[in-house]
Amino acid sequence: MSQRDERWTQPGLEVATHWLIHYAARRAPEVLSSRLEEEWLADLESRSSALSRLRLALGCCWATVVIVNEYARIRVPAASPVVAARGYITRADRNFGYFSLRSGTLFLILGLHAALFCGLITTFSHTRELATQPNLPNQVLNTVPIEMTALPGR
Amino acid sequence: MGKKDTNVRMSLQTLRVLEAFLENPTVQLAGAEVHQRCGIASGTLYPILLRLESAGWFVSQWESVDPSIAGRPRRRLYRLTSTGLRRASEVFASFNRGVLA
Numbered sequence A: 001m002s003q004r005d006e007r008w009t010q011p012g013l014e015v016a017t018h019w020l021i022h023y024a025a026r027r028a029p030e031v032l033s034s035r036l037e038e039e040w041l042a043d044l045e046s047r048s049s050a051l052s053r054l055r056l057a058l059g060c061c062w063a064t065v066v067i068v069n070e071y072a073r074i075r076v077p078a079a080s081p082v083v084a085a086r087g088y089i090t091r092a093d094r095n096f097g098y099f100s101l102r103s104g105t106l107f108l109i110l111g112l113h114a115a116l117f118c119g120l121i122t123t124f125s126h127t128r129e130l131a132t133q134p135n136l137p138n139q140v141l142n143t144v145p146i147e148m149t150a151l152p153g154r
Numbered sequence B: 001m002g003k004k005d006t007n008v009r010m011s012l013q014t015l016r017v018l019e020a021f022l023e024n025p026t027v028q029l030a031g032a033e034v035h036q037r038c039g040i041a042s043g044t045l046y047p048i049l050l051r052l053e054s055a056g057w058f059v060s061q062w063e064s065v066d067p068s069i070a071g072r073p074r075r076r077l078y079r080l081t082s083t084g085l086r087r088a089s090e091v092f093a094s095f096n097r098g099v100l101a
Helices: A003-008 A011-027 A030-045 A050-070 A081-085 A101-131 B012-022 B031-038 B042-054 B082-100
Strands: A075-077 A089-091 B058-062 B076-080
Touching: A011 A030, A011 A050, A030 A050, A030 B031, A030 B042, A030 B076, A050 B042, B012 B031, B012 B042, B012 B076, B012 B082, B031 B042, B031 B076, B042 B058, B042 B076, B076 B082
Parallel strands: none
Antiparallel strands: A075 A089, B058 B076
16 A cells, blocks of 8 residues: 555545535435435445545545435435335425525625726726825915034034 | 426436446445446445436345345345436437537
8 A cells, every 4th residue: 555545544534435425414305314324324334445435435425415415305215214114205394595596696796806806996986095195285485494413523 | 105206417427327337237236236336435325326216216125135145145136227217328329419510
């Protein structure tokens, strides 16, 4: 095993991988949460490389985001074996806000652009004010002081 | 149980998943095996599997093994339903018609 591979098999990385999968499963709709966690942990065991396992865990986090958005209002089979055995179909009733992920992303990008544009306008207007000379009143000096005291030591 | 909406948004990745199952329609595959066959990342694969399952194209069940004996956790196995087989065949047939036309 190379030094690079050893670095990727550190226990900390393994803990992080498991934590990511638990985190992703917890964020999934309630009816799917336990099922997805068990499924993903089982699939994790089939991966040998620690880097591959980490990629699976990160993918599960992204999968949760997609599943939450797609399955918010779709009927899905129950995760619990007991409930499933009774033939129930449960519903993922979670309030995911007024906007979809795509709309939210669009508004976020538009907001960032607006903030950047406002920031640039503010900065440039401030620079222009500094560059403009103040309107000073002109004064004519009639008498110029010509007495100059000699510097000490001369 | 209400009538399911069997329409599925077809993407290239969805077609690749279906193709893996159509090679042997009776086979049961876990997500990890589908990943090995298709090379689709897990972030894309699992939503597709759930999407196809909720549309009635797939059914899934836990592997019937004892984790203590097998030495590993049980996997979730997916299998094409008759509806899924028919619809997937129709999708590929329409693609073939489009290519050959």
